[in-house]
Amino acid sequence: MSKLSKLPKARDIMKMYGIRAQENLSQNFIFDKNVTDKIVSKAGIKQNDSLVVEVGPGPGILTRSIIDTGVKNVVAVEKDKRFMSSLSLLSKESDDVLKVLEGDILTTDHKQFLQYLKEADQEAIHLIGNLPFNIATPLLMQWLSMASKKSGIFSKPNITMTLMFQMEVADRIVAAKSTPSRCRLSVMVQSVCEAKRVYQVPSKVFIPKPDINAAVVSLKPLTEPMLQSPIESLEQVSRYFFNQKRKTVRATFKKLHDEMHSLHKPLLLEIQENLNWNALMRPQDISTEQFCQLAKMFHEKGVVC
Numbered sequence: 001m002s003k004l005s006k007l008p009k010a011r012d013i014m015k016m017y018g019i020r021a022q023e024n025l026s027q028n029f030i031f032d033k034n035v036t037d038k039i040v041s042k043a044g045i046k047q048n049d050s051l052v053v054e055v056g057p058g059p060g061i062l063t064r065s066i067i068d069t070g071v072k073n074v075v076a077v078e079k080d081k082r083f084m085s086s087l088s089l090l091s092k093e094s095d096d097v098l099k100v101l102e103g104d105i106l107t108t109d110h111k112q113f114l115q116y117l118k119e120a121d122q123e124a125i126h127l128i129g130n131l132p133f134n135i136a137t138p139l140l141m142q143w144l145s146m147a148s149k150k151s152g153i154f155s156k157p158n159i160t161m162t163l164m165f166q167m168e169v170a171d172r173i174v175a176a177k178s179t180p181s182r183c184r185l186s187v188m189v190q191s192v193c194e195a196k197r198v199y200q201v202p203s204k205v206f207i208p209k210p211d212i213n214a215a216v217v218s219l220k221p222l223t224e225p226m227l228q229s230p231i232e233s234l235e236q237v238s239r240y241f242f243n244q245k246r247k248t249v250r251a252t253f254k255k256l257h258d259e260m261h262s263l264h265k266p267l268l269l270e271i272q273e274n275l276n277w278n279a280l281m282r283p284q285d286i287s288t289e290q291f292c293q294l295a296k297m298f299h300e301k302g303v304v305c
């Protein structure tokens with residue numbers, strides 16, 4: 001039995017410190033360790049893996065499941081200072097495997113994670129979290145951008161993200177082309193990562209219970225990059241196409257042509273000819289590779305949407 005099991009239960013922590021869930025921090029807690037153990041098993045964390053970064057540990061049940069794997073370092077970033085006392089107790093009990101940072105994950109300097117890795121470390125790194133739903137998509141976009149530029153923690157190889165999203169967002173992240181949930185987010189994610197939905201979590205496991213179910217998604221940066229332009233070009237191109245979701249590719253190119261500066265019009269026609277796409281496709285039928293190809297051409301020719 002884990003020595004952490006001697007610590008107060010999460011519900012008792014909430015009572016002891018008089019903590020109530022705050023909606024503005026998207027606090028929907030999981031108190032059932034069987035569920036958090038399952039999330040951790042989906043992450044594939046192994047004993048002696050170098051580092052797990054957890055977003056928003058809150059009362060720390062998922063954190064306990066992570067520590068129980070025997071990983072060398074866990075860095076947990078929590079914005080709500082009301083959890084600091086119980087998390088430092090957990091840190092002590094973990095023999096300092098757990099390091100707690102009070103702050104906002106969106107602005108946390110990744111040097112605070114990198115300090116726990118050796119220069120030549122090739123071991124697995126995990127980013128994990130029952131994400132606060134109000135920052136889940138902006139955080140994912142930030143990490144995709146960093147992964148595409150190999151900056152921050154993404155300068156290291158062998159990173160896996162195991163992240164909980166609202167079910168509808170998880171469906172959009174993993175949606176294949178020509179499926180109903182396909183959108184700009186699917187293209188952005190799949191241009192940088194391999195994405196799989198690995199665990200469906202019913203709303204009843206959360207306290208307070210949200211209106212919708214959630215799902216855990218596993219994301220692994222591609223070893224052979226598909227994106228050959230800055231991710232911002234892909235962002236711009238895919239946004240333009242998905243803003244006219246019902247239009248065919250031909251109609252979208254025509255609209256773009258009409259809106260463009262006259263200097264760019266010949267370049268656009270050249271791009272269109274080289275693409276050799278089915279003009280009757282709609283944005284959801286365009287593959288991620290095709291969007292990346294388009295973004296590269298736009299970037300190289302200096303054309304903006």
Ligand SMILES: C[S@@+](CC[C@H](N)C(=O)[O-])C[C@H]1O[C@@H](n2cnc3c(N)ncnc32)[C@H](O)[C@@H]1O
Pocket residue numbers: 025026027028029030031055056057058059060061062077078079080103104105106129130131132133135
């Ligand atoms: C959905 S709860 C999950 C809590 C806990 N991991 C669990 O599974 O029970 C989200 C957690 O993220 C924290 N949080 C919200 N916004 C944050 C931010 N910008 N940076 C870091 N933590 C944040 C909340 O305070 C809360 O503890």
